[in-house]
Amino acid sequence: MRATYSLILTFLASFLLISPIFSQTAKKGPKIKTIIIDAGHGGTDQGARGQYSTEAQITLEVAKRLDTLLRQELPTTRIVMTRNIDIYHDVREKANIANRENGDLFICIHVNAAPYRNVIAGYKKVPYYVGKGKKRKKLYKNQPIYVKAQNPVHGTSTYIFAADRGDEKAEGVANDVRFESEAEVIDVPDPQSPEAIIKARLWTQKFFKNSVQLATMIENEFSSTGGKSLGVLQRNEKGIWVLQATNMPAVLIETGFITNKDEEDYLNSENGQKEMTRSIANAIITYKKQVDGPIQ
Numbered sequence: 001m002r003a004t005y006s007l008i009l010t011f012l013a014s015f016l017l018i019s020p021i022f023s024q025t026a027k028k029g030p031k032i033k034t035i036i037i038d039a040g041h042g043g044t045d046q047g048a049r050g051q052y053s054t055e056a057q058i059t060l061e062v063a064k065r066l067d068t069l070l071r072q073e074l075p076t077t078r079i080v081m082t083r084n085i086d087i088y089h090d091v092r093e094k095a096n097i098a099n100r101e102n103g104d105l106f107i108c109i110h111v112n113a114a115p116y117r118n119v120i121a122g123y124k125k126v127p128y129y130v131g132k133g134k135k136r137k138k139l140y141k142n143q144p145i146y147v148k149a150q151n152p153v154h155g156t157s158t159y160i161f162a163a164d165r166g167d168e169k170a171e172g173v174a175n176d177v178r179f180e181s182e183a184e185v186i187d188v189p190d191p192q193s194p195e196a197i198i199k200a201r202l203w204t205q206k207f208f209k210n211s212v213q214l215a216t217m218i219e220n221e222f223s224s225t226g227g228k229s230l231g232v233l234q235r236n237e238k239g240i241w242v243l244q245a246t247n248m249p250a251v252l253i254e255t256g257f258i259t260n261k262d263e264e265d266y267l268n269s270e271n272g273q274k275e276m277t278r279s280i281a282n283a284i285i286t287y288k289k290q291v292d293g294p295i296q
């Protein structure tokens with residue numbers, strides 16, 4: 001009997017020792033199996049507006065091109081778009097899609113916008129009076145005439161979420177003002193609520209580092225094509241809530257400023273969209289290689 005027991009124990013012990021290897025073998029394979037592409041805005045929410053196009057149109061076109069390119073170059077990876085038509089989803093729905101589809105990477109495509117500036121177009125003479133009685137004199141002073149002018153701000157930036165400003169701040173990652181329309185984030189839970197802060201901190205612990213890594217690669221790719229990169233930026237406000245609502249590394253790419261005439265033209269051109277898509281795809285492929293090893 002004793003021999004039988006010890007045999008069973010030996011068997012159990014060896015099974016327990018081996019089992020982690022089994023489970024590791026079962027989990028082997030690429031870590032990045034599914035990539036979610038989110039075309040920002042859509043439908044009733046067209047996002048930022050340029051002179052002739054909207055953010056939602058551009059994000060959909062760029063997202064579709066990215067989808068096609070990644071399918072070609074990463075044939076064994078699942079690519080899922082949150083939308084491939086002009087339809088509105090609130091950000092909760094976008095995050096739900098990403099989580100439901102078991103995404104390993106969440107790529108949000110957006111277009112930035114800068115407010116118009118008041119600039120002096122000229123001056124008009126405005127009369128004013130000095131002195132009293134016979135000494136009263138009419139004089140003129142120059143008053144500036146203001147007109148609304150395009151804001152010259154331009155360039156790309158890639159955002160990541162950080163639970164607290166300053167906390168977990170990565171090298172070279174700055175806090176910055178995000179200009180874009182935040183129409184899509186009205187219903188988002190208050191990011192300052194205790195539950196939201198705890199959830200955001202968990203996301204930061206798990207995915208911040210990888211998100212910074214990917215965001216840096218994306219901005220480097222943009223720079224290498226001669227574009228102006230405003231860098232990798234972090235925020236923790238409503239405009240970026242969707243990133244930490246996903247259970248995966250996530251970045252939000254501002255592909256340029258729709259309020260800048262040259263960038264609006266570039267983002268609407270075939271060449272511009274191809275170049276932009278190529279850069280994003282290159283960064284994703286490089287990132288995937290780093291995480292998964294060479295692509296089979």
Ligand SMILES: [Zn+2]
Nearest residue numbers: 040047110111
């Ligand atoms: Zn946007």
